[in-house]
Amino acid sequence: MSFAPQIKVAATYMRGGTSKGVFFKLSDLPTDAQQPGPARDALLLRVIGSPDAYGKHTDGMGGATSSTSKTVILSKSQQPDHDVDYLFGQVAIDKAFVDWSGNCGNLTAAVGAFAINSGLVDHDRLPQDGIAKVRIWQANIEKTIVAHVPMSNGGVQETGDFVLDGVTFPAAEVQVDFMDPADAKSALFPTGNLVDQLEVPGVGSFNATFITAGIPTIFLNADELGYNGCELQEAINGDPKALERFETIRAYGGVQMGLLKSPDEAATRQHTPKVAFVAPAADYVSSSGKEVHAQDIDLNVRALSMGKLHHAMMGTAAVAIATAAVIPGTLVNLAAGGGEREFVTFGHPSGTLKVGAEATQADEQWNVTKVSMSRSARVLMDGFVYVPPEQI
Template identity: 65%
Template sequence: MDYITQLKIPATYMRGGTSKGVFFNLQDLPKQAQAPGKARDDLLLRVIGSPDPYEKQIDGMGGASSSTSKAVILSKSDKAEHDVNYLFGQISIDKPKVDWSGNCGNLTAAVGSFAVTNQLVDNSRIPQNGIAIIRIWQENIQKSIVAHVPIQNGQVVECGHFELDGVTFPSAEIKIEFIQPVDASDILFPTGNLVDQLDIPDVGSISATMINAGIPTIFVNAVDIGYLGTESQENINNDPAALQKFEKIRAYGALKMGLIENLDEANNRLHTPKIVYIGPSTDYQCTSGKQVSKNQIDLCVRALSMGKLHHAMMGTAAVSIASASVIQGTIVNQLITGNLAEKARHSYVVFGHPSGTLKVGAQAAKNLGKWTIEKVTMSRSARVLMEGKVLIPHTWEQKA
């Protein structure tokens, strides 16, 4: 009998925002996995424990949800005025698929901390005490992000009193700035409209705002599809018919946005676009049992990721929500209470999600009839959960 040995790869298991993932330094990966392609995908699938027909990822580092089936590869940046390159892979739980089509806004919060700790940032840019301004080049979407990482005695501060709904324990606050998530050469509204009609078999004709900001996102009004915007994960994820309806809306929206050429291609593009439904501010009870008052929030938001309702809110979807909220005429803007629609277009929105609330700021401008988003800001937190080496059987190489 031949014994199969295991490959040991330096890695760090980190929480960023309301997500968790396995972080790698690019140079620590096996040579054949340092470049994009099948070898890299097969390695990450085996690390996370996918594909798993049981959808538990017992034999890997994944946590059996879209929020915990993720991998990050970092390297010193070769981009001027940037410190670190950040590449994100969303790993399917039950399919042999790594989706590289978008960013993870939550794990972005951990990128700066990892980069400092693993000497990917020049020492001259790290204060002995204070805030390190880490300039991140997000490779998936080719955008700049700035992370404000607290430093004490030359080390990253991870523990603190900042509370983030969806995360049980407090940590140090990390401010994130998404710089020009849609730059001047991009099309913020790919159809050219603030609101479109989607005609979907067995669903009907529904209004949608489709936007490219942070991540391609499709917004629909909750009432148009029979919901309130206060549903729990169980309400949606235990209802196969509901999940099928949302996936159908997502596929038709992706086609309208020009992200796919035919509906079948949506099966291979699971990470993007996101489908988000919204309702007016309403009192509701979040997952932890805490009550959210309608007076605390501007609107209620529920978002799906990788085919399931998210337990809190994806950071990239939060960028889209904030961007759409400050542009008059979008479905998001129309639903906001508190007269936010009348405020200057340098504002913020507070929305309710299944785990609580989130405040996100956005700066928008309109020049020659064209909308642009200059910056989106939010606060997250991050913490190292484990560091060392992750092990996978050498048989992954036979697949690659």
């Protein structure tokens, strides 16, 4: 019996922030995958190596974690005053499912570089040396992001001395500005409250801040969950009952936020909402062995992604943290000591991160105009991915 040869698709494997993903130009995809639908999802699943019952992604480009099972599709922007349209697909590991419901803030740091290298940014907008401002339309959430990409001798500069906790080696700094990052289809605080009571049958009742900036997120107090906010991955991910409890909380929180019609729907929407828990600043030792001192941070935050505690912090969740931190009265703001502020430095399992936000209040409604943070990015491999045609 004969089998058709593999098809090859031009792709670039990139790190952005603390994530990795496979980047494509829309025009390089097979014709039937250039439109949203089953053909596109099937291709991306097979590229990553999902679904994988072994949970290893041995036969694909994925890394079997929420941070490394990611795909990006870019095209020249169809929006006025934008350079590139950015579509993000979070690929499930053990299910045949691609979640298009949210953005990846970490990979956003790599979008500008890929867009420049792929000819998607007009040449007259690129300095020979200096900083290129790449105007990104984030298609999943219909928001503008500006990536400040360093340039040297007419090309993207990837090397540098900027150190990002959660990334082993230094690289060039890329500032990312998330403009008006609240969900376009929902209020910044979807319930209208800075703090709500979240009732979770069989689990408990918790104070919660629901927010949609960056990515829909449910913030909880660590002590109400029985934690101190200094936990590393194994403390959560090695506890199946804890993971089940967090997923139940996420499901009921998603209903209260208006994202889900019923808790059961959470199983088909793994990417959003996120769950995070906060605690006042405290000393701890990060996953790399680095000592984090309470005096150097404002608070500790731990967040879950795709059912597991994240090894650092999702970029989109960092947007939510920054936004909530500068609005007095949210759980994030209170954990940081309360009051007005323009930025916050928080501890996460891999170290620390500083993020800033601009928020205003009018007619008792809060609005966030911009969130900024620094990340880094670089190309890991460039060429083609190969996919067996009969499996897509």
